[in-house]
Amino acid sequence: MKVLTLNFLTCAVKMCKASNDSFPLHPKDAELAKDDVEINLQLLVNVLPRIDWTALRTTSTELGFPELPEQPPTAEDLTSDEKMLQDLHTLLLETQMIEGKLVCGHCGHEYAVREGIANFLLPSHLV
Amino acid sequence: MTSLPSSSAAPAVAKLAAAAAAPGHDAQAEVEAEAYERTHVHGVYEAIAPHFSATRHKPWPAVASFLQAQHPGSVGLDVGCGNGKYLRENPAVFMLGSDRSAALVALARSRLGRSDEVGGAQQQPAAKKRGETTKPDVAVAAATTTNAAAGSGMEFSHEGGAAISDVLVADGLSLPFRDRAVGFAICVAVVHHLSTRARRQEAIRQLLRCVKTGEAASGQVLVYVWALEQGNSRRGWDEGGEQDLLVPWVLKSKSQTQQSRTPRKGLDNQTKAEQDAVVANKSGEPPASTMPAGDGPAAGTGGVGHTDPVFQRYYHLYRKGELEEDVLAAGGVVITSGYERDNWWAVAANEAPPSQPEK
Numbered sequence: 117m118k119v120l121t122l123n124f125l126t127c128a129v130k131m132c133k134a135s136n137d138s139f140p141l142h143p144k145d146a147e148l149a150k151d152d153v154e155i156n157l158q159l160l161v162n163v164l165p166r167i168d169w170t171a172l173r174t175t176s177t178e179l180g181f182p183e184l185p186e187q188p189p190t191a192e193d194l195t196s197d198e199k200m201l202q203d204l205h206t207l208l209l210e211t212q213m214i215e216g217k218l219v220c221g222h223c224g225h226e227y228a229v230r231e232g233i234a235n236f237l238l239p240s241h242l243v
Numbered sequence: 244m245t246s247l248p249s250s251s252a253a254p255a256v257a258k259l260a261a262a263a264a265a266p267g268h269d270a271q272a273e274v275e276a277e278a279y280e281r282t283h284v285h286g287v288y289e290a291i292a293p294h295f296s297a298t299r300h301k302p303w304p305a306v307a308s309f310l311q312a313q314h315p316g317s318v319g320l321d322v323g324c325g326n327g328k329y330l331r332e333n334p335a336v337f338m339l340g341s342d343r344s345a346a347l348v349a350l351a352r353s354r355l356g357r358s359d360e361v362g363g364a365q366q367q368p369a370a371k372k373r374g375e376t377t378k379p380d381v382a383v384a385a386a387t388t389t390n391a392a393a394g395s396g397m398e399f400s401h402e403g404g405a406a407i408s409d410v411l412v413a414d415g416l417s418l419p420f421r422d423r424a425v426g427f428a429i430c431v432a433v434v435h436h437l438s439t440r441a442r443r444q445e446a447i448r449q450l451l452r453c454v455k456t457g458e459a460a461s462g463q464v465l466v467y468v469w470a471l472e473q474g475n476s477r478r479g480w481d482e483g484g485e486q487d488l489l490v491p492w493v494l495k496s497k498s499q500t501q502q503s504r505t506p507r508k509g510l511d512n513q514t515k516a517e518q519d520a521v522v523a524n525k526s527g528e529p530p531a532s533t534m535p536a537g538d539g540p541a542a543g544t545g546g547v548g549h550t551d552p553v554f555q556r557y558y559h560l561y562r563k564g565e566l567e568e569d570v571l572a573a574g575g576v577v578i579t580s581g582y583e584r585d586n587w588w589a590v591a592a593n594e595a596p597p598s599q600p601e602k
Contacts, residue, residue, distance in 0.1 A: 117409060117411065118407075118409045120337065120409070121339060121409040121411070124318065124339060124420055124421060124424045124425065125411075125419050125420060125421070126419060126420065126421040127419065128413060128414070128417045128418065128419040129417070130417065133421070133422065139421050153407060156335075156407070158315055158316065158335075159315060159316050159335060159337070159407070160316075161316065162314065162315055162316015162317070163316045163318065163337055166316075166317075166318045166424075166425075166426070168421075209407050227419075231349070231352075232352060233345070233348055233349065233352055233410065233411060233412060234411040234412070235345065235411070235412040235413075236341075236411060236412060236413035236414070236417070236418075236419040237343070237412060237413065237414055237417075238414070238417055240274070240277075243273075243277075243414075243416075243417060
């Protein structure tokens with residue numbers, strides 16, 4: 117599961133969706149790996165507005181990456197700053213959470229990530 | 244796929260609908276509908292995943308053109324992504340695929356061009372540690388993109404290396420995506436597996452919840468379902484026919500070795516409710532029809548001389564206009580809709596902009 121994916125995920129429990137604490141989910145015991153993905157400037161620039169930057173900063177820090185700036189980079193930043201582009205590309209698209217758990221900050225439910233796949237099926241009492 | 248006849252699921256479904264309509268029995272009715280789908284949808288896909296996947300390569304034209312029309316950098320959902328055949332259709336968009344079947348999601352992930360989960364790493368966890376550490380406190384391993392699927396006997400193309408798309412396991416009625424998070428969604432051949440109309444409409448409502456509103460050419464949801472009207476098909480279904488059916492899937496023996504373990508899991512863990520749901524189905528198919536090979540003969544399936552196990556999948560065949568009705572009931576509007584080779588499809592969007600301002 118990619119870090120970019122995590123930016124779109126919240127708790128599967130319906131009652132949690134209204135709570136700010138359910139997003140982003142918090143990685144726990146995360147084991148990371150790195151894919152080799154071809155860099156695509158246009159795609160990154162276009163994806164950027166879709167990203168909840170505040171949540172991404174939280175996720176990035178929780179995964180042990182250096183702290184991200186408070187404001188997201190602009191398209192110009194990414195075009196002119198190769199290192200910034202590479203770092204963001206690596207964080208969002210190349211970094212994979214292979215094993216671990218995703219924890220909801222509202223209900224505390226833990227979703228397992230195994231072999232790179234997060235499982236959001238709920239036990240019957242939470243459906 | 245098979246010459247075996249389909250059979251009626253109407254009595255079972257009528258029972259589910261009646262349970263849902265009974266006052267004060269909402270929760271129990273949901274449990275029963277879920278149990279029915281676990282037996283006649285989820286359990287089946289878990290069992291037939293590799294065989295099913297091997298038959299699913301060609302994209303539907305209406306789906307392909309919908310995906311191709313999305314802007315570069317869009318983020319989209321594929322709910323019920325199966326083996327992930329649509330996840331690379333438009334390489335300029337970021338697709339998030341989800342499916343209820345963990346077996347199909349694992350196949351989809353292997354198709355995305357990674358080797359760290361299906362092949363070597365599964366048997367040798369240490370293999371993941373071999374890469375260099377590039378960040379403090381974080382071990383980042385180099386994951387190569389060799390053809391991991393080779394071990395499962397599947398042929399996948401990996402042109403362009405690892406895809407940027409991603410997959411996860413989730414139930415379509417409890418999607419883990421945040422509200423209004425994505426630009427578009429597709430849901431192909433999924434909604435027709437839900438056994439009550441309320442659940443089918445809820446599935447569409449969930450899709451609409453996840454897409455943005457207000458922007459032009461954004462926030463569209465493509466839903467694709469099997470049609471009742473299949474006059475040109477050998478299946479013989481057509482207008483006026485029965486809409487709730489159990490459709491057999493014959494698991495060809497040559498692929499049995501790959502799946503000898505997976506079918507047991509879901510089926511051996513049958514709950515009382517599940518068994519009741521099977522028994523309640525007076526369609527003429529004995530419950531044994533869902534039993535996989537190795538658990539005794541999969542006989543009584545109507546296929547004389549068949550030794551291949553037969554799985555019965557539940558389908559609700561949509562009649563003309565019904566999909567549009569369900570979109571409206573789910574709070575959506577129909578942008579456009581049509582018919583394509585035995586299927587109805589509709590592109591839906593949210594009716595009104597969200598009352599909450601964008602954050």
